[in-house]
Amino acid sequence: MATTGQVITCKAAVAWEANKPLVIEDVQVAPPQAGEVRIKILFTALCHTDAYTWSGKDPEGLFPCILGHEAAGIVESVGEGVTEVQPGDHVIPCYQAECRECKFCRSGKTNLCGKVRAATGVGVMMSDRKSRFSINGTPIYHFMGTSTFSQYTVVHDVSVAKIDPVAPLEKVCLLGCGVPTGKEFFDVLQISWIYYQIVNVVNGYYTEFEVIRSTDQSNAF
Structure with a gap:
Protein backbone atom coordinates (compact mmCIF):
# COMPACT_ATOMS: atom_id res chain seq x y z
CA MET A 1 0.00 0.00 0.00
CA CYS A 173 -15.85 -6.95 16.25
CA LEU A 174 -17.59 -8.17 19.42
CA LEU A 175 -15.38 -11.27 19.35
CA GLY A 176 -12.58 -9.03 20.60
CA CYS A 177 -14.00 -9.02 24.11
CA GLY A 178 -17.76 -9.22 24.63
CA VAL A 179 -18.39 -12.69 23.21
CA PRO A 180 -15.45 -14.52 24.84
CA THR A 181 -16.07 -12.74 28.14
CA GLY A 182 -19.70 -13.85 28.06
CA LYS A 183 -18.65 -17.39 27.18
CA GLU A 184 -16.21 -17.49 30.09
CA PHE A 185 -18.90 -16.18 32.44
CA PHE A 186 -21.31 -18.85 31.24
CA ASP A 187 -18.67 -21.52 31.77
CA VAL A 188 -18.18 -20.28 35.33
CA LEU A 189 -21.92 -20.44 35.92
CA GLN A 190 -22.02 -24.00 34.62
CA ILE A 191 -19.16 -25.00 36.92
CA SER A 192 -20.87 -23.29 39.86
CA TRP A 193 -24.12 -25.10 39.06
CA ILE A 194 -22.36 -28.47 38.95
CA TYR A 195 -20.65 -27.74 42.26
CA TYR A 196 -23.97 -26.72 43.81
CA GLN A 197 -25.57 -29.97 42.73
CA ILE A 198 -22.69 -32.06 44.10
CA VAL A 199 -22.94 -30.32 47.47
CA ASN A 200 -26.69 -30.91 47.60
CA VAL A 201 -26.36 -34.57 46.67
CA VAL A 202 -23.73 -35.06 49.37
CA ASN A 203 -26.00 -33.33 51.88
CA GLY A 204 -28.87 -35.60 50.91
CA TYR A 205 -31.35 -33.19 49.34
CA TYR A 206 -32.26 -32.03 45.86
CA THR A 207 -34.27 -28.85 45.29
CA GLU A 208 -36.81 -28.04 42.60
CA PHE A 209 -34.30 -25.59 41.09
CA GLU A 210 -31.83 -28.38 40.36
CA VAL A 211 -34.56 -30.59 38.91
CA ILE A 212 -35.51 -27.84 36.46
CA ARG A 213 -31.88 -27.13 35.55
CA SER A 214 -31.07 -30.81 35.07
CA THR A 215 -34.08 -31.55 32.86
CA ASP A 216 -34.32 -28.37 30.81
CA GLN A 217 -31.13 -27.29 29.06
CA SER A 218 -32.94 -25.87 26.04
CA ASN A 219 -31.71 -22.36 26.77
CA ALA A 220 -28.07 -23.34 27.09
CA PHE A 221 -25.68 -21.56 24.73
Missing part, protein backbone atom coordinates in the same frame (compact mmCIF):
# COMPACT_ATOMS: atom_id res chain seq x y z
CA ALA A 2 1.04 3.59 -0.60
CA THR A 3 1.15 4.29 3.14
CA THR A 4 3.48 1.39 3.98
CA GLY A 5 6.45 2.59 6.02
CA GLN A 6 5.00 6.06 6.44
CA VAL A 7 3.42 7.91 9.34
CA ILE A 8 -0.35 8.05 8.92
CA THR A 9 -2.36 10.99 10.21
CA CYS A 10 -5.90 10.00 11.08
CA LYS A 11 -8.78 10.77 13.42
CA ALA A 12 -8.92 9.27 16.91
CA ALA A 13 -10.96 9.82 20.06
CA VAL A 14 -8.39 10.82 22.66
CA ALA A 15 -8.90 10.66 26.41
CA TRP A 16 -6.71 13.51 27.60
CA GLU A 17 -7.82 13.28 31.22
CA ALA A 18 -9.86 10.99 33.40
CA ASN A 19 -13.60 11.65 33.40
CA LYS A 20 -13.32 14.35 30.72
CA PRO A 21 -15.05 14.16 27.32
CA LEU A 22 -13.12 12.35 24.61
CA VAL A 23 -11.74 14.70 21.98
CA ILE A 24 -11.55 13.88 18.27
CA GLU A 25 -7.97 14.69 17.31
CA ASP A 26 -5.64 14.35 14.34
CA VAL A 27 -3.25 11.65 15.51
CA GLN A 28 0.02 10.56 13.95
CA VAL A 29 0.34 6.76 13.80
CA ALA A 30 3.89 5.51 13.23
CA PRO A 31 4.56 2.54 10.94
CA PRO A 32 4.82 -0.87 12.58
CA GLN A 33 8.21 -2.06 13.75
CA ALA A 34 9.41 -5.66 13.81
CA GLY A 35 6.71 -7.97 15.12
CA GLU A 36 3.98 -5.34 14.80
CA VAL A 37 0.91 -4.84 12.64
CA ARG A 38 -0.84 -1.61 11.64
CA ILE A 39 -4.58 -2.01 11.20
CA LYS A 40 -7.23 0.17 9.60
CA ILE A 41 -10.10 -0.02 12.08
CA LEU A 42 -13.49 -0.21 10.36
CA PHE A 43 -15.77 -1.09 13.28
CA THR A 44 -15.34 -0.73 17.02
CA ALA A 45 -17.59 -1.29 20.01
CA LEU A 46 -17.74 0.21 23.49
CA CYS A 47 -17.02 -1.99 26.50
CA HIS A 48 -17.55 -1.21 30.18
CA THR A 49 -13.79 -1.53 30.66
CA ASP A 50 -13.29 1.49 28.39
CA ALA A 51 -15.72 3.49 30.51
CA TYR A 52 -14.10 2.22 33.72
CA THR A 53 -10.64 3.39 32.70
CA TRP A 54 -11.99 6.66 31.35
CA SER A 55 -13.73 7.33 34.68
CA GLY A 56 -10.40 7.41 36.49
CA LYS A 57 -11.28 4.48 38.75
CA ASP A 58 -8.86 2.13 37.01
CA PRO A 59 -5.63 2.12 39.08
CA GLU A 60 -3.69 1.21 35.93
CA GLY A 61 -5.30 3.89 33.78
CA LEU A 62 -2.89 6.15 31.91
CA PHE A 63 -3.59 9.49 30.23
CA PRO A 64 -3.57 10.75 27.57
CA CYS A 65 -4.59 7.55 25.81
CA ILE A 66 -6.70 6.12 23.01
CA LEU A 67 -9.25 3.71 24.45
CA GLY A 68 -11.09 0.85 22.73
CA HIS A 69 -10.44 -2.89 22.55
CA GLU A 70 -13.40 -4.45 20.69
CA ALA A 71 -12.92 -3.98 16.96
CA ALA A 72 -12.39 -5.40 13.51
CA GLY A 73 -10.49 -4.07 10.55
CA ILE A 74 -8.06 -4.68 7.71
CA VAL A 75 -4.28 -4.98 7.91
CA GLU A 76 -2.67 -1.91 6.34
CA SER A 77 0.97 -2.91 6.77
CA VAL A 78 3.19 -5.23 8.79
CA GLY A 79 6.60 -4.95 10.36
CA GLU A 80 9.65 -7.10 9.79
CA GLY A 81 9.25 -10.75 10.69
CA VAL A 82 5.45 -10.80 10.64
CA THR A 83 4.29 -13.89 8.74
CA GLU A 84 0.82 -14.83 9.99
CA VAL A 85 -0.99 -11.83 8.49
CA GLN A 86 -0.38 -9.60 5.51
CA PRO A 87 -1.81 -6.36 4.12
CA GLY A 88 -5.44 -6.79 3.14
CA ASP A 89 -6.24 -9.48 5.71
CA HIS A 90 -9.37 -9.03 7.80
CA VAL A 91 -8.48 -9.20 11.48
CA ILE A 92 -9.62 -8.73 15.06
CA PRO A 93 -7.22 -7.09 17.55
CA CYS A 94 -6.84 -9.22 20.69
CA TYR A 95 -6.10 -7.53 24.00
CA GLN A 96 -5.36 -10.84 25.77
CA ALA A 97 -2.21 -11.66 23.82
CA GLU A 98 0.16 -14.56 24.35
CA CYS A 99 3.91 -14.46 23.69
CA ARG A 100 3.99 -18.22 22.95
CA GLU A 101 7.38 -18.47 24.67
CA CYS A 102 6.96 -18.09 28.44
CA LYS A 103 6.24 -20.97 30.83
CA PHE A 104 2.54 -20.10 30.93
CA CYS A 105 2.16 -20.11 27.17
CA ARG A 106 4.08 -23.38 26.89
CA SER A 107 1.91 -24.98 29.56
CA GLY A 108 -1.35 -23.92 27.90
CA LYS A 109 -2.22 -21.32 30.54
CA THR A 110 -1.90 -18.54 27.99
CA ASN A 111 -4.26 -16.24 29.88
CA LEU A 112 -1.50 -15.85 32.48
CA CYS A 113 1.12 -14.66 29.96
CA GLY A 114 2.82 -11.59 31.36
CA LYS A 115 5.43 -10.80 28.71
CA VAL A 116 3.13 -8.83 26.40
CA ARG A 117 1.14 -7.46 29.32
CA ALA A 118 4.31 -5.96 30.79
CA ALA A 119 4.32 -3.51 27.86
CA THR A 120 0.63 -3.12 27.03
CA GLY A 121 -0.18 -2.57 30.70
CA VAL A 122 1.85 0.63 30.65
CA GLY A 123 0.66 1.82 27.24
CA VAL A 124 3.71 1.06 25.10
CA MET A 125 5.03 -1.48 22.60
CA MET A 126 7.41 -4.30 23.54
CA SER A 127 10.23 -3.60 21.09
CA ASP A 128 11.23 -0.14 22.32
CA ARG A 129 8.83 0.64 25.18
CA LYS A 130 7.40 3.53 23.19
CA SER A 131 4.00 4.44 21.79
CA ARG A 132 3.18 4.48 18.08
CA PHE A 133 0.67 7.30 18.64
CA SER A 134 1.53 10.98 18.93
CA ILE A 135 -0.04 14.39 18.49
CA ASN A 136 2.40 17.08 17.41
CA GLY A 137 5.22 15.23 19.11
CA THR A 138 3.33 14.39 22.31
CA PRO A 139 3.13 10.62 22.88
CA ILE A 140 -0.35 9.16 23.42
CA TYR A 141 -0.55 5.93 25.39
CA HIS A 142 -1.91 2.71 23.92
CA PHE A 143 -4.78 1.01 25.76
CA MET A 144 -4.85 -2.75 26.39
CA GLY A 145 -2.51 -3.15 23.43
CA THR A 146 -5.28 -2.34 20.96
CA SER A 147 -6.51 1.31 21.05
CA THR A 148 -9.38 0.85 18.63
CA PHE A 149 -10.94 4.31 19.02
CA SER A 150 -8.64 5.35 16.19
CA GLN A 151 -8.94 4.99 12.43
CA TYR A 152 -5.55 3.28 12.49
CA THR A 153 -3.80 1.43 15.28
CA VAL A 154 -0.60 -0.56 15.79
CA VAL A 155 -0.61 -3.86 17.70
CA HIS A 156 1.78 -6.73 18.32
CA ASP A 157 1.54 -9.53 15.78
CA VAL A 158 0.57 -11.92 18.59
CA SER A 159 -2.38 -9.62 19.30
CA VAL A 160 -4.08 -10.21 15.96
CA ALA A 161 -6.54 -12.90 14.88
CA LYS A 162 -7.07 -13.39 11.16
CA ILE A 163 -10.70 -14.00 10.20
CA ASP A 164 -12.68 -15.04 7.14
CA PRO A 165 -13.04 -12.02 4.81
CA VAL A 166 -16.75 -12.78 4.32
CA ALA A 167 -17.45 -12.38 8.05
CA PRO A 168 -19.41 -9.16 8.78
CA LEU A 169 -16.95 -6.88 10.55
CA GLU A 170 -19.71 -4.91 12.25
CA LYS A 171 -20.67 -8.09 14.10
CA VAL A 172 -17.43 -9.98 14.58
